[in-house]
Amino acid sequence: MNKAEVEKLLERYRNGLCTEDEKTLVESWHLSALRTKTSDLDHAELTDAKNQIWSAIEEETELKSTRKQLLWPKLAAAAVVLFFIGFVISNQLKKQLPDQQQTSKTTEKIIKPGGNKATLTLADGSKISLTDATNGIIAKQAGINITKTSKGELIYTVATQSASNHRKDVFNTIETPRGGQYQINLPDGTKVWLNAESALKYPAAFNEEERKVELKGEAYFEVAKLTDKNGMRVPFKVKSDIGAGRSQEVEVLGTHFNINAYNNEPSNKTTLLEGSVRIKNLQSNISQLLKPGQQSIINSSSPLVKVETIDAEEAVTWKDGYFSFNEENLETIMNKIARWYNVEIDYRGNKINKTFGGRISRFNSVNEVLDMLQTTGAVHFKIEERRILVMP
Incomplete structure (x- = not known):
């Protein structure tokens, strides 16, 4: 296989136009090893994989004559490498995503309004x-x-x-x-x-x-x-x-x-x-x-x-479906939240001596109401089941 054929083969592979036989040939250049990796890839592993792939291509096609001759095949090989790096990372994310989504639903439980x-x-x-x-x-x-x-x-x-x-x-x-x-x-x-x-x-x-x-x-x-x-x-x-x-x-x-x-x-x-x-x-x-x-x-x-x-x-405003906090202390606000969302309030740390103002729909989740209060930087919240922890 000469240089021109290698170039065309790598280009077809990058564009997804290879036949099954051509695909097998390219992947025999150690690309399949990268694709089937199941663990996360760190920087050293990626560098090693690219070196192995390029060495195999050089040996297989005898493209070692000059630096100029090697330039384009290296770029083509790099494109294939990046394709498979993306493939592996995508697979890793797909495998991890369901678990991460489940964790998010657990740690950031949405509490609906009354x-x-x-x-x-x-x-x-x-x-x-x-x-x-x-x-x-x-x-x-x-x-x-x-x-x-x-x-x-x-x-x-x-x-x-x-x-x-x-x-x-x-x-x-x-x-x-x-x-x-x-x-x-x-x-x-x-x-x-x-x-x-x-x-x-x-x-x-x-x-x-x-x-x-x-x-x-x-x-x-x-x-x-x-x-x-x-x-x-x-x-x-x-x-x-x-x-x-x-x-x-x-x-x-x-x-x-x-x-x-x-x-x-x-x-x-x-x-x-x-x-x-x-x-x-x-x-x-x-x-x-x-x-x-x-x-x-x-x-x-x-x-x-x-x-x-x-x-x-x-x-x-509660009658019309809104929370309206007009320079109210935190305890009064949290009492309203507890009654409407049917949650328990647990205060942790020092008492927060600050008043709050703002308006938000009572038909938003409690998470959105708490986020609004947190934007002040004076209070932080953590939700554990139907209990809200209030912290400075």
Whole structure:
């Protein structure tokens, strides 16, 4: 085989145009040894392989006359070498990739957000999982139909005229778990959005004397206006009895507001968006009127009702599917994350005395929310199953 034939053969091989016999010939020049290597190739191995290949080509084709004569075949051989180096590396990556992907899924487990989940407890003690119940009427009591819709809503509607003479002791309770939320339309037309890990106790039907409900956790209310037979407005009251000097009662006539009353939060906060409400501290009986854009704060350190002017819309972004952190401390933020993603929080190292701001969809994975917080450089996270480690 002369120089020209070798050149053409190597070119056809590089372009994948060799016949089986030609391919066998080229690979007999020790290229097959490189292709079938199963271990990772370091620099020394690659250099040795190239030397062996070139030596074999030189001996086989007797192309040893001059440096000039050797130049082109060397380039051609180098091209073949690079082809097989790429082939081997590609094979190695393909073999390793499934294991690496599996490892990634384990160490960077994606934790998905919550959804429409709740349990309804009727007056007789029976429980209905709203998560699993089929859409349509799921119960009837005190002349009221209770209907579940496909949108994650629970609707109470008057079924008979006898509902106006209902018993005052017929109460229902709707509860959302960690990772759950739900909307309920009460018999008087009031709409309530329950956040995660919350509970609302309410009568199956309201009378013309009083509308009173009890809340633990967080809820957004759009209270419907209701008048008695004399045309007087019937007040709507929300009691949040969470103890430790943070219990309160909110009285409204027709308005939009949000209450945040979790046991593991330091204060009980009510934010007014529309209308007017009166906030009463049940420990001291001191009360305050709120105007739209104001927030009341009740905590154990004071018998007063503290009032601040804030961006009220920011306080209720959770209802519209967002986390909105407005210079909040890390513990408050992690409480929100724990409730919505149903995870445990474990703090490691020194306490992080820093506030954070930002907005992100509640329907992103928890990984994306944590990444946003990590961009500050002030905090780092590690996920272990359903536990989030928080570190400086």
